[in-house]
Amino acid sequence: MDRSNFYSLLKSLPKAELHLHEEAVLGSRTIKELYKKSHNEDMTDEQYSALFSYENLEGFLESFMAIQRYFTQVSDLAYIVDDVKDYIKENNIIHLETFFSPTSLLKKGFDFSESIKIITEGFKKIEDELGCTIRVIVDVSRSFGLENAQHNLDLVLKENNPMVIGIGLGGSETFGPARDFATVFQKAKEAGLHRVVHAGETELSWSMKDSINLLSAERIGHGISAVYDNDFVKELAQSHFPLEVCPTSNVFTKKYVKSFADHPVKKLYDAGVFVTINTDDPVFFKVSLIDEYWNIYSSLGFTLEDIKILVKNAFKAAFISEEMKDNYCKKVDLAWDAWFESHPDVKKE
DSSP states (O other): OOHHHHHHHHHHEEEEEEEEGGGGOOOHHHHHHHHHHHSSOOOHHHHHHTOOOSHHHHHHHHHHHHHHHHHGGGGGHHHHHHHHHHHHHHHTTEEEEEEEHHHHHTTTTHHHHHHHHHHEEEEEHHHHOOOOOEEEEEOOOOOOOOOHHHHHHHHHHOOOOOTTTEEEEEEOOOTTTTGGGGHHHHHHTTTTTTTEESSSSSSHHHHHHHHTHHHHHHHSEEEEEGGGOOOHHHHHHHHHHEEEEEHHHHHHHHHSSSGGGGGGHHHHHHOOOOOOOOOOOOOTTTHHHHHHHHHHHHHHHOOOHHHHHHHHHHHHHHOHHHHHHHHHHOOOOOOOHHHHHHHHTTTOO
């Protein structure tokens, strides 16, 4: 299938995305406006370009936190809501689970309750307008240590916002190994919160194993280093444990993947691992969810049928009811059949 038809097909399909940092959907106009508000001067083209120039994960994280510094008052968080809405519409996403990273904002004096209120009330309006569902996972952040992570969890529990469904552990797994945060995640589990962990992005399978065994992770973000541990790949496949794979992100961070053609997601998929496709940080990596599906289809040997399975996998791995999963997957099948019926000359290949 050529690119034009592929994008038309994928745009018609309802989709879910499970690994998306909401600050990383901010458009260039929004970033420049926030910069001007915080610096009282225009951002130059050179400064904007430098913001998105990095050689590894640590460089990316520095840029991510730089953008967070542009938020100078809690009301600025409304910008996130507007750009998330645009991203959802452009990619026909009907279920989104997105990370909110509060630590840097809290250190600036932002009130957690007010911050979450702005985000979730904005998301509720998007739900009502677009007929989608949005849920928030708060990143307790390994980058600032155990005490900070516990503080973030305490704030989540105190707030008890129904749209906040769990906690995540983001940041550099090299400098914040999952095992250090076991007590935080155990308390989250006892409180009934969902748990996800970035692992297998820059460290080998031990990091993923610790996340599952010590933190009771229900999904792993990235997880690509599993490909170097055949026994673990078999375990993942047998347990049907979901991975939130973000192919272009892995190319940019350059740890295990030097070019897109080298990405191991097809090997994991062919081995029976429960793979979902995500963008991680669309603006930072210049990729949308539909782009990501095209990339793996055009470069990694996924068939159209594989693509449909992956689209449905995202719903099956979501933190929603079985009834919702079934309904969403049926919508995918209906949209798929409808598109091919309206394009009788296009082959399903």
